[in-house]
Amino acid sequence: MNNKKFAIFIALFLTILSLSACSKKKETTSSSENLPAINTKLPTDEIAEDKKAEAKSELALDVYLKQVNSELGNIKTQIEDSYSDIGIVKDGTHGLRITYQMNQTYTIAEETPQQIRDSFKTLNTSILDNMRKAGVIDPTLYFVVLNGDGSAVIDEMFAE
Numbered sequence: 164m165n166n167k168k169f170a171i172f173i174a175l176f177l178t179i180l181s182l183s184a185c186s187k188k189k190e191t192t193s194s195s196e197n198l199p200a201i202n203t204k205l206p207t208d209e210i211a212e213d214k215k216a217e218a219k220s221e222l223a224l225d226v227y228l229k230q231v232n233s234e235l236g237n238i239k240t241q242i243e244d245s246y247s248d249i250g251i252v253k254d255g256t257h258g259l260r261i262t263y264q265m266n267q268t269y270t271i272a273e274e275t276p277q278q279i280r281d282s283f284k285t286l287n288t289s290i291l292d293n294m295r296k297a298g299v300i301d302p303t304l305y306f307v308v309l310n311g312d313g314s315a316v317i318d319e320m321f322a323e
Contacts, residue, residue, distance in 0.1 A: 224257065228251065245266060257301050258302065283306055
């Protein structure tokens with residue numbers, strides 16, 4: 164009888180062992196299925212994408228500047244009473260520098276630069292919006308207003 168009990172015990176032990184081996188195998192499979200996806204994107208890929216975006220942005224700025232400069236003659240006609248010249252050039256990869264040269268040299272009161280800034284506020288918003296729509300990333304504007312003698316009244320950067 165002891166042999167029968169021992170044989171049954173061994174059979175039972177092997178059955179339990181095989182069941183536990185099968186369940187461990189399933190756990191391993193299911194746990195590997197639940198692993199998060201491995202990001203195979205390398206940091207160099209992100210750098211390359213950033214460089215492409217920067218290049219597109221700079222190209223968009225070039226195209227926008229060319230369009231604005233094509234309309235510069237009309238703008239100069241509209242402002243000739245107050246300004247002798249206006250120039251628009253690229254400033255960096257995201258910006259434009261707009262320089263207004265006044266006809267005369269004015270004695271500038273302390274509040275005058277702020278009044279000029281306020282008058283440019285709507286223009287800033289409009290130009291920055293147009294630059295963004297054209298595809299320029301983080302656009303900036305530099306407004307320079309020069310007196311007739313060349314002294315700076317305003318030389319500031321505007322960005323949103």
